[in-house]
Amino acid sequence: MWIPRPGTISTSRTGIWLPKCRATTFTRTSYHSDVFGSFSWSTNIVGLKKWLIMPPGEELKLNDRLGNPPFSIDEKMLDEHNVRYYTINQRANEAVFVPSGWFHQVWNITDTISVNHNWFNACNISMVWQNLRNNLKAVCKEISDCQQMDNFEAHCQTMLRASFGINYLDFIELLEFIAARRLAEKTAATKFLLFDSYRMNDYHVQYDLECLRQITRTLTEDPTIQRTALQLEGRCQQLLTRLEF
Ligand SMILES: O=C(O)CCC(=O)C(=O)O
Numbered sequence: 001m002w003i004p005r006p007g008t009i010s011t012s013r014t015g016i017w018l019p020k021c022r023a024t025t026f027t028r029t030s031y032h033s034d035v036f037g038s039f040s041w042s043t044n045i046v047g048l049k050k051w052l053i054m055p056p057g058e059e060l061k062l063n064d065r066l067g068n069p070p071f072s073i074d075e076k077m078l079d080e081h082n083v084r085y086y087t088i089n090q091r092a093n094e095a096v097f098v099p100s101g102w103f104h105q106v107w108n109i110t111d112t113i114s115v116n117h118n119w120f121n122a123c124n125i126s127m128v129w130q131n132l133r134n135n136l137k138a139v140c141k142e143i144s145d146c147q148q149m150d151n152f153e154a155h156c157q158t159m160l161r162a163s164f165g166i167n168y169l170d171f172i173e174l175l176e177f178i179a180a181r182r183l184a185e186k187t188a189a190t191k192f193l194l195f196d197s198y199r200m201n202d203y204h205v206q207y208d209l210e211c212l213r214q215i216t217r218t219l220t221e222d223p224t225i226q227r228t229a230l231q232l233e234g235r236c237q238q239l240l241t242r243l244e245f
């Protein structure tokens, strides 16, 4: 169950998992990698969970001939396909960190309550961008028979938002939002308190600004952004100008 925080523009979200469980059939979260290519942590409050988790690239060994991943996995399947993976038995008071792009499946071995949080930041933002690009490619391919229609690219962006959760404009707005905050931290006396008490140090601000510069440069060079009639290139150029002062 996802419980997004209301009223904030955020690069992260928090969920609470309250699964019901019977003695013989374990409830589970089926095989997946996390939304957008985000990081996640998951902490068990009570109960026992079992994880099967694999480093990026290993999941390709399980895809079918059309490149589709299986819905569910088990150890037998992983062994048969020579997948390198880890088994984690997570007890109460233990937390699991899931790096970006690591596919996993999770079983509730007993009744469990756990809290889970997904986020992205300067360390994995390029992964989110790659995922966004790949998902746009997949959408365009899926409706390529409609290429001749008016506003084909705008339709693709609408479908990208519907299937992936964000589209190019949303991504750029997110970068603009974070850039405005980091620039305010750097150039003015504004110091934002994060999580009510944490204040970013100068290195953190500097690092985020450098990553923002790099990713914005990448966006300005992206053929879809240059081509599109959505005026995305202008926005990226403006953002870059602000960042390269
Ligand atoms: O606890 C679960 O059932 C799923 C957790 C998960 O997939 C995650 O934290 O990424």
Ligand SMILES: [Fe+2]
Pocket (backbone or CB within 6 Å): 032, 033, 034, 040, 098, 104
């Ligand atoms: Fe997950």
